[in-house]
Amino acid sequence: MNNKMVFGQYVEGNSWIHRLDASTKIIVLFFMMISLFIVSNLYFLLGILCFIWLIVLTTKLPLNQFLKSFRAMATLLCFTLIFQILFNTTGEIIHIGKFTFSFTFDLTILSLIIGIITLLLYIILGKWIHKYRFITFIILVLLIFYLQTIIHITPIIVTYNISFHMNAFYSASRVFLRILSLLSLSALLTFTTKPIDLNNGIETIFHPLKFLRKYVSIFGMMMSIALRFIPTLFNESQKILKAQASRGADFQEGSIKQKIGQIISLLIPMFVISYKRAEDLANAMEARGYIPGDERTKLHITKFRITDICSYIFLVLFFTFVILSKVLWGL
Amino acid sequence: MSFIELQDVYFRYTKDDYALNGINLSINRGEHVCILGHNGSGKSTLAKILVGLIEKKKGHIYIDGIELDEKTIDNIRQKIGIVFQNPDNQFVGVTVEDDIAFGLENRKVSRDEMIKLINQFSSKVSMQDFLNRNPEELSGGEKQRVAIAGVLAMNPEVIIFDEATSMLDPKGVKEVMEVIENIKKEKTIISITHNLSEAKHCDRIIVMNQGKIVLDGTPEEVFKNTNVLIESRLDILDSMKLIDKVKNSTLNINKKQEVEDALWQYAYHK
Numbered sequence: 001m002n003n004k005m006v007f008g009q010y011v012e013g014n015s016w017i018h019r020l021d022a023s024t025k026i027i028v029l030f031f032m033m034i035s036l037f038i039v040s041n042l043y044f045l046l047g048i049l050c051f052i053w054l055i056v057l058t059t060k061l062p063l064n065q066f067l068k069s070f071r072a073m074a075t076l077l078c079f080t081l082i083f084q085i086l087f088n089t090t091g092e093i094i095h096i097g098k099f100t101f102s103f104t105f106d107l108t109i110l111s112l113i114i115g116i117i118t119l120l121l122y123i124i125l126g127k128w129i130h131k132y133r134f135i136t137f138i139i140l141v142l143l144i145f146y147l148q149t150i151i152h153i154t155p156i157i158v159t160y161n162i163s164f165h166m167n168a169f170y171s172a173s174r175v176f177l178r179i180l181s182l183l184s185l186s187a188l189l190t191f192t193t194k195p196i197d198l199n200n201g202i203e204t205i206f207h208p209l210k211f212l213r214k215y216v217s218i219f220g221m222m223m224s225i226a227l228r229f230i231p232t233l234f235n236e237s238q239k240i241l242k243a244q245a246s247r248g249a250d251f252q253e254g255s256i257k258q259k260i261g262q263i264i265s266l267l268i269p270m271f272v273i274s275y276k277r278a279e280d281l282a283n284a285m286e287a288r289g290y291i292p293g294d295e296r297t298k299l300h301i302t303k304f305r306i307t308d309i310c311s312y313i314f315l316v317l318f319f320t321f322v323i324l325s326k327v328l329w330g331l
Numbered sequence: 332m333s334f335i336e337l338q339d340v341y342f343r344y345t346k347d348d349y350a351l352n353g354i355n356l357s358i359n360r361g362e363h364v365c366i367l368g369h370n371g372s373g374k375s376t377l378a379k380i381l382v383g384l385i386e387k388k389k390g391h392i393y394i395d396g397i398e399l400d401e402k403t404i405d406n407i408r409q410k411i412g413i414v415f416q417n418p419d420n421q422f423v424g425v426t427v428e429d430d431i432a433f434g435l436e437n438r439k440v441s442r443d444e445m446i447k448l449i450n451q452f453s454s455k456v457s458m459q460d461f462l463n464r465n466p467e468e469l470s471g472g473e474k475q476r477v478a479i480a481g482v483l484a485m486n487p488e489v490i491i492f493d494e495a496t497s498m499l500d501p502k503g504v505k506e507v508m509e510v511i512e513n514i515k516k517e518k519t520i521i522s523i524t525h526n527l528s529e530a531k532h533c534d535r536i537i538v539m540n541q542g543k544i545v546l547d548g549t550p551e552e553v554f555k556n557t558n559v560l561i562e563s564r565l566d567i568l569d570s571m572k573l574i575d576k577v578k579n580s581t582l583n584i585n586k587k588q589e590v591e592d593a594l595w596q597y598a599y600h601k
């Protein structure tokens with residue numbers, strides 16, 4: 001088994017972003033994210049995105065891994081774009097030269113039948129095309145629409161009128177740029193910061209808030225213990241899975257009912273073991289003088305370097321500029 | 332009064348059964364005491380009472396002249412540290428240095444002092460090159476050594492080892508035993524152990540059975556009481572004879588010490 005398993009997205013590195021203090025990173029990113037929603041000018045947004053990516057390049061992170069982190073959000077992004085384009089009908093219609101982006105579709109009996117057949121085919125064949133399901137789906141939908149524009153056979157059931165408006169384009173681009181920037185920022189944070197440092201950073205940020213300090217310290221301890229024990233529990237669950245597998249349990253196949261049974265056969269021993277661990281851990285912590293919520297000193301403290309100070313200066317300048325541009329020029 | 336003094340201490344988890352059934356015990360400063368007893372004889376309960384994890388139902392406990400109760404518990408915890416059995420479940424920090432720091436952080440030791448102590452005690456258990464490792468990257472023996480460093484850094488006067496080597500492989504046992512041997516001169520040590528070759532080297536052995544102390548004396552004295560040992564389900568006599576034979580044999584056995592240790596182990600677990 002791979003013992004060096006890393007949880008979270010942290011990628012080992014030594015760039016200046018890696019070395020920034022976690023609390024600096026969190027605060028700067030937080031205000032950058034806020035400014036993304038203050039700015040509405042397309043070019044400004046594009047500028048910010050380019051700037052973020054420039055910073056990403058300086059960290060020497062493996063880019064494919066960085067891009068992979070967007071994959072989960074790709075579907076959501078596509079849907080937002082499609083909805084924006086279909087339902088935002090203000091502003092002038094987009095045109096390039098004489099060609100205007102406005103189409104009329106007739107839904108005819110024939111195309112409806114073709115559509116239904118393709119859908120059925122998709123459902124049946126979908127079992128075999130695991131990987132590109134979503135793309136296949138989009139292509140099929142587009143094909144059906146295309147069919148309708150070239151085949152004109154009566155009787156017509158409905159006539160659609162789809163046109164692409166300038167405002168739809170703008171707002172779609174805005175959403176696109178914002179989401180992409182947000183994802184890049186959060187990826188930048190999680191790729192360059194160890195989970196435990198993130199935890200410490202959050203604790204540092206909330207530390208000045210006296211009335212919250214007790215809860216923050218308890219929460220911080222909970223998080224750090226979770227981070228400490230997730231790999232241990234993960235290894236343990238692998239062991240149990242292997243033990244169950246060696247007794248003939250098959251976790252890949254089986255009906256839903258069997259799967260639930262298998263999951264329970266994993267969860268119950270895990271629960272019992274975790275409970276035993278928790279009891280031991282509580283004893284060990286108490287014996288070493290831990291009192292929940294009590295003030296503690298810290299081994300890891302904020303190490304302010306010159307880059308941290310520069311980052312804060314940049315943040316102040318950047319944020320002032322964003323606010324000013326909003327107030328003065330409405331960007 | 333001796334350094335650690337228990338007078339008529341009773342404890343029970345459930346209504347019907349006393350896990351500690353009238354313990355009278357005094358331990359002097361600097362002694363190395365081993366506690367033997369079959370599973371469920373109340374050894375861990377005794378350890379937990381001493382470090383204040385559970386509270387006695389009856390009797391008096393004095394450590395360094397101070398009676399152990401709710402008010403003095405924080406004070407007494409500074410004098411007494413404990414290393415538990417499971418290496419994984421007592422590793423609190425995300426890395427070795429975090430774990431050694433844990434107790435110091437609780438005690439509000441300043442950061443500079445902490446770093447000094449971490450360096451000092453990680454070297455003492457030969458873990459100074461592992462400070463940034465996660466527990467996942469350490470062997471059981473290494474984790475136990477880190478736990479010992481964490482306890483030592485808090486500078487207690489007594490350290491209790493509750494079967495601290497029983498989950499380790501032979502190499503781990505050896506490493507941890509070396510560390511214990513090393514700190515013996517400076518600390519009072521109470522070892523709850525299954526390792527008879529360790530028990531042999533104790534100043535004093537206490538045998539527990541059903542929540543009571545049934546034997547208390549030097550190893551020679553204790554191992555003479557064969558009947559009590561059998562009653563306490565520490566059935567080690569046959570093997571002890573065998574061990575004597577191995578020791579005095581003129582046979583050509585390469586690793587006499589290892590054979591002897593193995594026999595001790597076997598004797599204990601029988």
Ligand SMILES: Nc1ncnc2c1ncn2[C@@H]1O[C@H](COP(=O)(O)OP(=O)(O)O)[C@@H](O)[C@H]1O
Pocket residue numbers: 344345350368369370371372373374375376377
């Ligand atoms: N948390 C607990 N709750 C209830 N009973 C317990 C608990 N821990 C131990 N016991 C019982 O107390 C007795 C002594 O246990 P313990 O001190 O752990 O023994 P040892 O460490 O010698 O194996 C046993 O009978 C055990 O079942």
Ligand SMILES: [Mg+2]
Pocket residue numbers: 374375376494
């Ligand atoms: Mg025990």
